[in-house]
Amino acid sequence: MTDHTLLSTDKSSPKIAIIGGGLTGLLTATLLERASNQTHDLSNTPKITIFEKSRSVGRLATRYRTDSETGRNWQWAFGAQFFTAKTDSFQQFIAPWLETGLLQPWCANVVELTPADDNGQSPDIQSKEQWDTVHARYISTPKMTSWGRELAAGLKHTNILFKTRVAPLGGHTTHSDDKKTELFDETGESLGWFDWVICTAPNGQAVELMADSGFSQQVNITQPQMQACYTLMLGWDNAQELPETLNSQTAPQWDVAYSNSEVLDRIFIEHHKPARDELLPSITIHARNDWSQVHVDDDLETVKATLLMAAQQALNWGKDSAPSQTDCHRWRYAATIIDIDTKELGILVDETRQWIVSGDWCARGNIESCYQVARQTVEAVCRARSI
Known part of the structure; x- marks a missing residue:
């Protein structure tokens, strides 16, 4: 202060x-x-x-659904997925919650994912980086709203x-x-x-x-200038029903994917996060901000259908591995366009x-x-x- x-x-x-x-x-x-x-x-x-x-309060938005048979939850952080602390003052501010475990670093395995194409080419997954505690990304537990x-x-x-x-x-x-x-x-x-x-x-x-x-x-x-963002939320009933892209023994094991897509930006595996072990398989996908802005006033169900098609190409699910849970949210004011040459307001x-x-x-x-x-x-x- x-x-x-x-x-x-x-x-x-x-x-x-x-x-x-x-x-x-x-x-x-x-x-x-x-x-x-x-x-x-x-x-x-x-x-x-x-x-x-x-x-x-809080706006670190979390949405969840409960499976009536098992009592277990699907859970999606459909707003901010994580945050960083690059300044000394903010690091000192969050320190008490790191000590209690309410805030935890997320050391995710990150890949670059190229979706399947119309010629039958399967999605391509390449290792990109692993987040570490030195340049930590933090999440709130057990929910981002916590x-x-x-x-x-x-x-x-x-x-x-x-x-x-x-x-x-x-x-x-x-x-x-x-x-x-x-x-x-x-x-x-x-x-x-x-x-x-x-x-x-x-x-x-x-x-x-x-x-x-x-x-x-x-x-x-x-x-x-601010841009919109659409968020797609997907859930599966159990790990065995996940598509191979999410459960492959040969492809790199991953937690976050940067998508080479005109529609999708990043894909996050919620049940891989710290303190999320009890979740049913839950995936959150953020659409690209520029694409979202162009379609910000479109009918939400139409947008959802487009995002599902793009997600199917990225995750390559079939009839037996399609998600049982789907949801979509529109953020009108999601991202501030940052020009590196422009001073902060x-x-x-x-x-x-x-x-x-x-x-x-x-x-x-x-x-x-x-x-x-x-x-x-x-x-x-x-x-x-x-x-």
Whole structure:
């Protein structure tokens, strides 16, 4: 963190609204609470409210189904599959959860997979690399959602309101001269007055939330370009029914495949991950972002059919080895297009209104970015309150 403290003796406890209960919102609340703890002045502890439109937090999305006969689950991490920790500060932050085992490194065997072609050529699998603990990819156990829920459970001065959709700030929102903002839900009911409003939604949603609000950084919200991603989820009833591509004694044994396909990007074997031994065979496939963006408004069942055809070419299943479970999910805002020559946007701050627009898309678009922008947000609040 920084040497700044959130609170000062001559200012009252701030009321802070965080729009969005994804990782950025949870990490922002966590770091705000930690900043306030530096003063040991409980009378000035910030009162934080997270408004989350869905029924859960974290957004490290997990979907599962239960086999009624065996009671065992298929499970798919249909959002982020893993994350990295490249900076010292983020490595230190996640260390406690590595010690408990809630976060674990995934040392996957990675291959490059060329799907079967129309001429009868079988899929070709070539070893690519093995992930190691030096350049670790981390997962949350037993589900990818577990870390987000643990972060939420650790919040002491934060109230999380689920299934609450905040209305655009350019609508009924009231802003007073003393830098307080009244938020409303989509029905027009008041959600209360706040000293700070922090929006952590994807930039497409942030544009709508801040439209016509007078937000001084409005034009910059659309600067990062984002692309969609479709996720295909497949399950088999037992390992014996897996296609040979997934269960071959001759081909390289693998956990992750980079696909040489116009449609598919990466294939992940869920039941090979740490702490997933009890799962029924479960495969998650991410489509290419550029392909997904072109088809982002297509009928979901049509997209699913196309992805299944591409997956069959990649995994080469037949009638006796076809998956028994299939599902598909569309992420409209999945990946931030990164230009190596372009400086990261950083959080967007309107100091006059004390509004902040944040999100992983303000940085590199990954989970470590959630932590980085959360730190930037807390530093901005600290600076303003120490003036």
